[in-house]
Amino acid sequence: MTSLTINGTPIDVAPGTTILDAARALGETIPTLCFDERQDPFGACRVCMVGVEGAPGPLPACTTQVREGMVVDTRDPTARRVADAVVELVLSELPEPPASHTELAAVARQLDVTDTRWPGRVHERDHDERHPYLALRHELCISCGRCVRACDEVQGTFALTATGRGFDANIAAGMDQGFQASACVSCGACADTCPTGAITEMSLLDLAPEPLHEVTT
């Protein structure tokens, strides 16, 4: 077993455990965007950053394995600043706030990010509703890669692809010919993992989710 301390609480975990899993075992919440327990940790979004004593800067909790004697602070101010900035940047590209049921909205609430300091270009509406069950709303894609990895690592069909670069980064089914004409087997694992509703179920589009800014608590 490896012994470490998270937010002052000691814990013993199996060697090879990630900081994220260790923290969750203690009941600590670390927000994540590109993480899905069904997939290998990816470490792309930088929302799960934590402070580790002695490290030159914050480390991603989802891909960093615990080490003996590690001292982790999930509330480290630098780590929090990085995570907040990431979520602000992600939100800044969306034409509308994410629906309240989505993971992105939940993460924004958790980090208390309501607005962005960097307003600018937002994605234009681009919907693909050719498939009877799966709807693509490209403007909500944040390129976290979860759908692509769900298709690869959960289903094993490799129907989804990351496309474009920078602001134009997005996803495509097959060669962008839509789900049905691609290799897609309509399992819906992509919609299940999508944290923004960029891939969602057609039947759920009618359920009119309220946008984030209308939520009052």
Add this chain to the structure above:
Amino acid sequence: MSDARFDTTVTTTCGYCGVGCRLEAHARGGKIAAISPALDGPANLGHTCVKGRFAHQFTRSRERLTAPLIKENGEFRVATWEEAIDRVASELLRIKGQHGPDAIAGLASSRATNEDCFVMSRLMRAAIGTNNLDNCSRVCHSPTSYALRKSFGLSGATGSFADIDRADAAIIIGANPTAAHPVAGARIKQAALRGMKLVTIDPRRIELAEYGVLHLAPRPGTNAAVMLGLAHVVQRDGLIDRAFIESRTEGFEAASALMEDYTPADVERISGVPAADIERAAHIYAEAGEACLIWGLGVTEHKYGSEVVQLICNLALMTGKVGRPGSALLPLRGQNNVQGSSDMGALPDTYSDYRPVSDEATARAFEERWGVPLSREKGYTIPQMFDAAVAGDLKAMYIFGEDPAQTDPNTSHVIEALESLEFLVCQDIFETETTKYADVILPAAAFLEKQGTFTNAERRVQLVMPAIDPPGGAKTDFEILTTVSKALGHDMGYSDPEDVLAEIAALTPSFAGITYERLGRTGLQWPVAADGTDSPILYRERFELPGGKGRFATLPYRPPGSEATEEFPLILVTGRRLEHYNAGTMTRRTANIELLPNEVLEIHPDDAARLWISDGDLVSVRSPYGRIEVEARVTDRIEPGNVFTAFHFPEVRTNLLIGPSADVNTSCPEYKVMAVDVRPVSEEPARTPALAAGD
């Protein structure tokens, strides 16, 4: 996590196939709004498929049966429940009075819960007094059940789906999991992508073949030769586990002598599989540290299907690859509860736990509990029921959740049987090909509308909970069957399905420790001891046979019941499509129909060219038993000489083509080998007069 989009979320078990995915069913306004996979489902691990996730619209189809129907002057009219139940009870009592209880037979449903099937068995055995009871495992995995009991002792997978994750190699025989068991298929894919050596054996180049290291395409009906060839090589090359054979098995000497005869060269002559591939497959399996054997209906639905399963068991016994993590024998059970319906004793010859109806102690225990004398005589199997109906010996049938007029072989014979009955009651969620012949139709509930348990292909008993109410006047099978029983004078006295489970546990040793509370979110794998300990892996130390030893089977290859002839030169193999489920009654009433709107006949480009058939042409498929028309799909996924189609569409009555040939031990029909003649439809009229002229 609560989600404002939904009113309620209920965790239940999928009703689509034997994988047993745990699902979160989200409802809004009394309808299913969405279904997502439960992250802690042991069989699905947070995944599900196009059927389990999306195909729920059928529950709110306008075609759902919402009131009982009674046939009068050839037409159905809406009736009240009182009228319908009264009619069912009075007719069954009349026939029982005139012709005795054995003039009545019942079919339980492998889509219904364990509790429903148990109640159905009590209805037939106690309320009516006959063992004429069967379920559709007769026509799918009865050979598996028979063979596993012969070789190892218990009628179920020896391990779990989790063993696939731990295996170094796997052989899949006669199964197409990515279509018929998609979540298990995805799990196998992932294992193969991680490096598990996968060998696929199927007349078609199935999708998983692309993920494997070797694909063998035997001629339909020659699986036994391939299994014997693999055993030959394992033995010849010294890959047997001598210690295991000596301490844990019996019958090896005789089996071993027979294997000698099946050299790879001989097997190549019989099966068409190159000798070198037989050798390679045998080495992949036997040299792996841990290896799984996985099979489906491509093994069982043959004249000697049960024997092939025994030969599969031989392979595991001679290499010692059974009873430990990563080395499992996994039959992919077809429907969601085909394991459970048989476990529950919805069979003509056994009570729950496969205890013979002739067993005095078992029969007494049931008699004591149910308070009525029970027959010690075996009842009719499904094919025997239809034969008896045509012969005039069977007068009435109670068919619940099954559509034999579409799914059973030799369709014309089935229809003749149904027409011969004096009284037929069907209990279903839709009108089907079978309900056309009913006198009374009782509207039932779908899996999302009822409570109980399903048992998946890894013997895992899992809870089923209602997410919505049955539509209109439809009732759950539990409610209908207990009401009918009461009307027949046998009050079962249950107040809900949980009561039934308690009785099952009291009467069934392998269910002894099962309660709702213990099943919890992840279920239990039978046998479950009284203290609640379950059994993910069977036969760790002993087999469940006298002496505790596994039994080798000494069985030769024998040719299938149907072979290509000059008149019927192609071999038809039937199977499943990803988008649809069995008779299609549910999936055809969802948008899955947009994903796969019609059936096709797969045919190799060489055969297509020879027969002047182009992709998309309408073709006629004729066997000695019937003729259908279907669109051709030219593809090299299938070997020359074979054609393939499924049976999901009533427009294409595929089973009209299938004959009465069946497994020698279990009468499971030979759906997988039928000699047919295929030609473009436009040619047919010209041919008919030629025949009349004495062709």
